[in-house]
Amino acid sequence: MLKRLWKSLGVALALCCCFGPAHAQSAAPITMGQINLTFYVATGAVIQAVLEELGHDVKVTEGNHSAIYDRLGKGEVDMLVASWLPHAHGKLQAPLASQLVEAATLYEGARLYWAVPAHVPASVVRSVDDLKKPDVIARMDKEIVGVGPGSGLMVGSAEIMQRYGLESAGYQLKLGKPDEWAKRLANATASGKWMVMPLWQPQYLNALYPVRVLDEPAGIFGTDRAVVVVRKAVWESWPARTRTVLSRIQLGIPVVTELERQIVVDRKPPAVVARDWMKANPEIVRAWFAS
Incomplete structure (x- = not known):
């Protein structure tokens, strides 16, 4: 019991050492853009928490991919959490690239893919091309x-x-709402139905349902890194402390997957999920805030 108490005190002190001095600085307000999918919300909540600890007042604005990049280009948002580069968001960011700074890489190995529920036999459906059998x-x-x-x-x-x-083989690609899209996989998993799931990582559904990624010989989906991008003029106006701390933030795919799972499945507020994770990982956070 005493050992656990000392451990708890140690965590609290570590966070105080990380965060305490930051509140003293006065920093400019920030408008942070994020795409309105929950795995972006999960990473955005961590970035927001860090910036607030550094003394910034953060306003969050959400939208779909094209809307957020449009606002970024017009200067209506100061930063975007996060851009998938070089493939998934490459065409959206390319016209703005000279105006932006890549401030931090939150995770490597970001991937888009088509998957099927694991109950679909790999001997029958291993690749996208097999869908025409x-x-x-x-x-x-x-x-x-x-x-x-x-x-x-x-x-x-x-x-x-x-x-x-x-x-020509009879398939139709449709746009759905996130909750309906997720429910399709849940229903197929429960019923044994065969279906194709456009999916990605990090994504909380990968932690809930067994899926198998289909081979895609043409390589249309590449592997990306998730990057926090900031308008260059804004970045240069920030205190050196803000730039240094932000540039150190790395999360990784397993962390983002778990944060999103808590937001969607456990229905916890994103700010609470982010703060709880930071408190539970003081050594990682201490390294971000180190002098």
């Missing part, structure tokens, strides 16, 4: 539903549909 066409749900209008997932999925001739 007559026996697969006869059994597979012909609706392929993705999320995020203008997202890399939908743009790439449309290219996959065309490249592999899936429309």
